[in-house]
Amino acid sequence: MIRLKKPSLLPGFGLCLGYTLSYLGLLVLVPLAALIIKSAGMDWAWFLDTVTQPRVLAAYRLSFTASFIAAGINIVFGAVVAWVLVRYEFPGRRVINSVVDLPFALPTAVSGIALTALCAPGGWIGGLAAPLGVKVAFSQLGVIIALTFISLPFVVRALQPAIKDLDPAVEEAARMLGAGSVQTFIRVIAPSLAPALLTGFTLAFARALGEYGSVIFISGNMPLKTEIAPLLIAVKLEQYDVAGAAAIAVVMMAAAFALLLAINLIQRRSLHATA
Amino acid sequence: MQPLSTGSSSSVARARVNTGPRRLLLGLALGYLALFLALPVAFIFIQALAGGWRAYLTPMSDPMALAAIKLTLVAAAVAVPVNLVFGVAAAWCIAKFEFTGKTALTALIDLPLTISPVISGLLFVLIFGLQGWLGTWLSARGISIIFAAPGIVLATVFVTLPFVARELIPLMAERGKDDEEAALLLGASGWQTFWRVTLPGVKWGVFYGGVLSAARAVGEFGAVSMVSGHIRGRTNTLTLHIETLYNEYNMTAAFAVSSLLLLLALATLAVQTLMNRAESGAAGG
Numbered sequence: 001m002i003r004l005k006k007p008s009l010l011p012g013f014g015l016c017l018g019y020t021l022s023y024l025g026l027l028v029l030v031p032l033a034a035l036i037i038k039s040a041g042m043d044w045a046w047f048l049d050t051v052t053q054p055r056v057l058a059a060y061r062l063s064f065t066a067s068f069i070a071a072g073i074n075i076v077f078g079a080v081v082a083w084v085l086v087r088y089e090f091p092g093r094r095v096i097n098s099v100v101d102l103p104f105a106l107p108t109a110v111s112g113i114a115l116t117a118l119c120a121p122g123g124w125i126g127g128l129a130a131p132l133g134v135k136v137a138f139s140q141l142g143v144i145i146a147l148t149f150i151s152l153p154f155v156v157r158a159l160q161p162a163i164k165d166l167d168p169a170v171e172e173a174a175r176m177l178g179a180g181s182v183q184t185f186i187r188v189i190a191p192s193l194a195p196a197l198l199t200g201f202t203l204a205f206a207r208a209l210g211e212y213g214s215v216i217f218i219s220g221n222m223p224l225k226t227e228i229a230p231l232l233i234a235v236k237l238e239q240y241d242v243a244g245a246a247a248i249a250v251v252m253m254a255a256a257f258a259l260l261l262a263i264n265l266i267q268r269r270s271l272h273a274t275a
Numbered sequence: 276m277q278p279l280s281t282g283s284s285s286s287v288a289r290a291r292v293n294t295g296p297r298r299l300l301l302g303l304a305l306g307y308l309a310l311f312l313a314l315p316v317a318f319i320f321i322q323a324l325a326g327g328w329r330a331y332l333t334p335m336s337d338p339m340a341l342a343a344i345k346l347t348l349v350a351a352a353v354a355v356p357v358n359l360v361f362g363v364a365a366a367w368c369i370a371k372f373e374f375t376g377k378t379a380l381t382a383l384i385d386l387p388l389t390i391s392p393v394i395s396g397l398l399f400v401l402i403f404g405l406q407g408w409l410g411t412w413l414s415a416r417g418i419s420i421i422f423a424a425p426g427i428v429l430a431t432v433f434v435t436l437p438f439v440a441r442e443l444i445p446l447m448a449e450r451g452k453d454d455e456e457a458a459l460l461l462g463a464s465g466w467q468t469f470w471r472v473t474l475p476g477v478k479w480g481v482f483y484g485g486v487l488s489a490a491r492a493v494g495e496f497g498a499v500s501m502v503s504g505h506i507r508g509r510t511n512t513l514t515l516h517i518e519t520l521y522n523e524y525n526m527t528a529a530f531a532v533s534s535l536l537l538l539l540a541l542a543t544l545a546v547q548t549l550m551n552r553a554e555s556g557a558a559g560g
Contacts, residue, residue, distance in 0.1 A: 005373040009456050011465035016368040023361050024383055027433055031398035032386075034408060038401055077307045084304040088297065096305075098548040102312050105540040107494030108392075109514040110533040113521045114315040117322065117530075124318065149311055181296050210391025212497035213514070217521065230393040230497065237397065237501060242406045249394045256389070 039250040042243060050247045055223050056232060060251070062140060063229040067208035070147035071155070071201050078155030078200065079193070085156070086163040104153045108213025115146055116217040138220030143228060146214040151204035158200030162193050195267055202263045206256055319537050322530035334520070334528035335535070342508045343516035346424060350431040350499075350512065351492035357432055358488050359481065362439025367473075369440075370447035371455070381444070387436050396430050396501025403429075422504030427512060430498040435491045439484030446480040447473070483550050490543040494536060 004013065039047070050056070084090075085097050103111060119126045119137035126136045136142055166189065174184045190197075212230040219226040227235075229252050236245035324331055334340055365384060369377060387395060401407050403420040413420060420426045454476065458468040474481070496514040503510040511519060513536065520529035 003374065005375065008372055008452070009459055010371055010452060010468075011459075012469070013368055013372050013374075016364040017374075020361065020365040020368060020380070023364075024380075027436060028383060028386055031402060031433070034401040035394075035398055077303070080300055081304040081307060084301050088301060090301065094548060094552075096308060098544045098551070099308070099312055101544055101547065102316070102540060105490060105494075105543050107496055107514050107536045107540070109496040109517050110319065110494075110536050110540075111315065113517065113529055113533060114319050114322075117526065118315060118318055124314070149315075152311060206389060210389075210394070212391065212393045212500075230391045233391075233393045233397060234501065237400060240406070242397075242400060242404060245397055246401060249391075249397055253390060253394065260389070 035246055035249065035253075038243065038246045042247060047247050050244050051251050055227070056229075056248060058224045059227045059229045059232045060255075062143065062227065063209055063252075064255075066140065066143045066147050066228070067151075067205050067211075069144050070151050070208050071204040073144075073148050074152050074155040074204050075197055075201050078152055078204075079159055079197065081152075082156045082159035082163055086160055100156050101153050103150045108150065108211065109217075111149060112146065112214040112217035115149060115214065116142070119145060119218060137218050138222075138226065140219075140226055142218035142220070143215055143226060146218045147208040147211060150211050150214050151208045154203040154207055155200035158203055159193065159196050162196030166192060195270060198263060198267060202260065206260060209252070209256055316537065316541075319530055319533050322526060323534040325530075326527045330527050331531045331534075334525075334531045337528075339508050339511070339519075340513075340516060340532060343511045343513050346427065346511070347493055347513040349424065350428045351489050353428050354431040354435045354492045355485055355488045358435050359439050359485055361436065362441075362443055362484055363474075363481065365440040366443035366447050366477075367469075370444050371452055384437050384440050387434050392434060392495065392497030393501060395433050396498040399426060399429050399433070399502055421502050422506065422510060424510065426502035427499050427510060430502050431492045431495055434495050434498050435488040438487040438491060439481065442480050442484035442487065443477055446477050450476050479550060479553070483546065486543055486546050490539060493539060 081100065085093060085100070116137050117123050119129075119142055121127065121130050121135075121137070123137070129136050134141070136145065171184055171188055174188045179187065210230060212228075212234070215228050216231055216234075219228065219231070221227055221231055229248060233245045233248050233252075236242075236248065365380075368374075369381060400421055402409055403413060403426060404410055405414060405421075407421075420429070454472050455468050458472045459465075463471065494514060495512075496518075499512050500515060500518075503512070503515055505511060505515060505519065507519060513532065517529050517532050517536075520532065
């Protein structure tokens with residue numbers, strides 16, 4: 001049994017914890033167990049064969065590289081947005097600050113069709129890019145754009161508190177001692193923001209990896225070219241290949257958890273190093 | 276709230292001296308947000324109204340759209356209250372008590388946010404689908420969960436599970452236990468303390484958590500798409516209805532229905548802004 005570390009005057013611990021655990025157990029643990037048991041019962045050779053088919057490997061590769069690039073783009077521009085929102089006063093700052101959450105609040109199907117129609121050959125952006133020979137929608141570039149859109153708030157929201165905590169006096173001191181803007185940024189600002197940047201990157205990357213709704217419209221879903229891993233799970237399910245869907249899902253979840261764990265370890269180590 | 280005042284006033288003063296980088300960064304940030312946020316929003320409204328008001332309103336009164344709206348509202352009407360109760364209970368034990376396994380419990384609550392919505396849907400297919408654990412048992416009794424409304428409700432409850440709890444845990448922890456302990460020492464019962472002391476203190480957090488859950492419930496796509504089967508008029512939610520319209524090249528209708536969900540998202544953000552303002556106002560005195 002779970003016990004309290006300290007006795008408490010407040011009642012209801014047992015009741016609330018019991019309720020919380022049963023609710024989570026039924027809704028989260030049992031379904032998760034279903035996935036794990038399903039994959040544990042799979043024939044190992046069959047499992048390997050399923051998850052290493054060229055189409056599946058291509059989807060994993062696209063999901064990981066596109067998510068990585070999208071998170072990378074947001075580390076740069078998201079940092080600029082976060083910086084401007086924290087440090088500068090300008091008209092409309094509050095409104096813009098809340099609008100940053102729009103990609104999180106907007107249903108992914110809606111952002112998906114909007115971005116697709118914008119980037120399609122006849123659309124506002126696609127029409128501009130077409131004469132340059134650049135295909136924006138229905139290409140890997142489209143996947144990156146959709147993932148950049150949906151992962152933006154994660155980077156900005158991770159960075160804002162860290163930028164608030166920076167002491168401008170330290171930057172001023174660097175300036176007084178003769179550092180230029182670039183030098184101040186690289187030597188003073190970037191190192192203190194590094195943990196928050198890493199957190200923001202991870203959150204954005206993890207979100208992009210699992211994203212489905214906003215990508216499937218703009219990607220065009222061409223096998224071996226523009227299919228993402230979550231789409232393949234949906235495709236397998238449509239073909240009533242539940243075991244195949246579960247196999248791809250297990251690999252994705254394992255990769256995502258390994259990534260989160262690695263980032264956690266790096267962060268703990270850097271915290272120890274600074275402490 | 277973070278104390279902002281000293282830092283920002285001196286940095287504003289410095290930024291005035293140093294307008295070159297300031298203008299550059301401001302321009303970059305606003306340009307990026309205009310491209311990625313303002314442009315899609317404007318585009319959705321323009322596309323939705325491209326055929327005039329009549330063409331805008333027709334798709335909303337279509338029987339298929341009405342059926343989708345009804346199913347979406349049913350799913351939200353189940354998911355929000357159920358997760359409100361869960362969120363309050365979970366926040367009460369996590370925020371007010373110290374016990375072993377607290378971190379693991381919090382991580383478990385966050386799980387529906389960290390896994391892909393497609394996998395969330397798949398989990399329920401694995402249990403209730405025809406090839407799933409309970410599949411044969413259910414089909415022998417003529418009960419359908421997957422490719423039917425119950426599956427959609429379940430998937431919606433799953434993906435909205437974390438929102439209220441995540442909103443309330445920091446809020447309740449910040450308020451501490453002193454008020455409740457005082458009420459109990461003065462002779463209030465446990466339930467009285469909860470209803471008269473705890474709940475009024477966090478009512479806005481409960482409200483906002485509910486708003487976030489409702490927004491997510493209405494907007495969820497990936498998870499419900501896995502369990503829906505896309506039967507028009509029966510298992511299509513609003514977002515799935517948009518997908519159907521879009522795939523039929525019915526752009527005006529797809530964007531008209533999308534604009535409804537966009538308005539809902541903007542309303543959610545407005546509520547959030549008001550809450551933040553009220554909070555920072557209270558913190559600043």
